[in-house]
Amino acid sequence: MRSNSRKKLPEFPIPEILASQETTSALGDIVEHVDKNAINPNIYKGQFKDSATKKDRFLVRERLKGIYYNKCAYCEDIQNKPEVEHYRPKKKLSEDRNHPGYYWLCYEWTNLLPACHYCNTDKGKRNQFPIRGIRVNAPPRLPDGSWNQSANDASVSPLIDEEPYLLHPEVDQPDDGSYFKFHNTGVMEGIDPKGRGKKTIEICDLNREDLIDRRREKISNILELIRCFSALWSEGHLTVDDFKAALESMVFEKMLKMQQPDQPFSLLAIYIFEHFNEIIVPELPTPTQGKAVSAVFTNFRKRFKYYKNIKYLLK
Ligand SMILES: [Zn+2]
Structure with a gap:
């Protein structure tokens, strides 16, 4: 709601x-x-x-x-x-x-x-x-x-x-x-x-079951993308800069769009953004990956402090 x-x-x-x-x-x-x-x-x-x-x-x-x-x-x-x-x-x-x-x-x-x-x-x-x-x-x-x-x-x-x-x-x-x-x-x-x-x-x-399933799927989709980029970075397939760029443009900006009021389950999207370190970071396979992802997210969030007013993301 x-x-x-x-x-x-x-x-x-x-x-x-x-x-x-x-x-x-x-x-x-x-x-x-x-x-x-x-x-x-x-x-x-x-x-x-x-x-x-x-x-x-x-x-x-x-x-x-x-x-x-x-x-x-x-x-x-x-x-x-x-x-x-x-x-x-x-x-x-x-x-x-x-x-x-x-x-x-x-x-x-x-x-x-x-x-x-x-x-x-x-x-x-x-x-x-x-x-x-x-x-x-x-x-x-x-x-x-x-x-x-x-x-x-x-x-x-x-x-x-x-x-x-x-x-x-x-x-x-x-x-x-x-x-x-x-x-x-x-x-x-x-x-x-x-x-x-x-x-x-x-x-x-x-x-109810179908709402739980669909909310879980939204969280899983985000997690899957982050896990994928984290693994590529850990294995040396991505440089630090490419890792940051991938997370920002392909995950975090998507998370901003999910919060727009015309998106289904946007309250969940707000929650994930506000509680990223509790709901997403602990689910990453290694503490090193968790730390790295958390640092990129914190930096992104600082830059988008006024993200709620960012209209261009919907265009
Ligand atoms: Zn309803």
């Missing part, structure tokens, strides 16, 4: 279908009558018939895909047709059978995320939404009793006060290094003291 912000992406504004008069009015009725059966999936998916092509379009999904670089907001796998997922479940909660679900957020833009089928359903999230704070049980009201729709944003009170366990890519900073650790095996581990990373992994089943 990578940090994101749709508010900083004016090219992907709130879809017209969510902000329309008709939707606002229909939502008002749902809230007033607690009528969850009236929730219309065509609205939160943004489904409409394109008059030019006569084909169905899914505007909400298209916007979410743009914001999330065609990736699942939770597992970062590439998704051509992600599901429009409600961060806060709209109809019921696994944790509290008496809670009606966050039905008033059914068309709320900040409550919608693109998710793959596995993270959203299957053994993944479904209707889970555990919290640490006090659960919001009903739509927020103004002093005159009317519904306060402006308090529906996931990043403001009262929703922010619930302290959800599940990280939100746009409310939290899931890639700041404080929530997740990755192992060489491809397994993810939650590391923050509040247990949000751990719970997020559990809720979305982020340690």
Whole structure:
């Protein structure tokens, strides 16, 4: 999961279908009558018939895909047709059978995320939404009793006060290094003291077998290349300068590209870069090779101190 912000992406504004008069009015009725059966999936998916092509379009999904670089907001796998997922479940909660679900957020833009089928359903999230704070049980009201729709944003009170366990890519900073650790095996581990990373992994089943396998493969591919160049250098087939040049241009620059937000599993790539000496170096066959590779990497990293801003690498 990578940090994101749709508010900083004016090219992907709130879809017209969510902000329309008709939707606002229909939502008002749902809230007033607690009528969850009236929730219309065509609205939160943004489904409409394109008059030019006569084909169905899914505007909400298209916007979410743009914001999330065609990736699942939770597992970062590439998704051509992600599901429009409600961060806060709209109809019921696994944790509290008496809670009606966050039905008033059914068309709320900040409550919608693109998710793959596995993270959203299957053994993944479904209707889970555990919290640490006090659960919001009903739509927020103004002093005159009317519904306060402006308090529906996931990043403001009262929703922010619930302290959800599940990280939100746009409310939290899931890639700041404080929530997740990755192992060489491809397994993810939650590391923050509040247990949000751990719970997020559990809720979305982020340690499912195929994700572990693919993350492990990414680590192995890097390792294989480094081992190959290290062996050539050790055996005298590469000079020190050629060894350095090969590592930098064919491995470390590739590792920078893997961190770009449009790349699948880019959080893992950030982790590998930030923890190179823990996750890669010990896997090299000899301490001499480990020391040499570590020295080249440290030097590369110093030069690319501001690597996160290097745009040219994507060109
Ligand atoms: Zn996913």
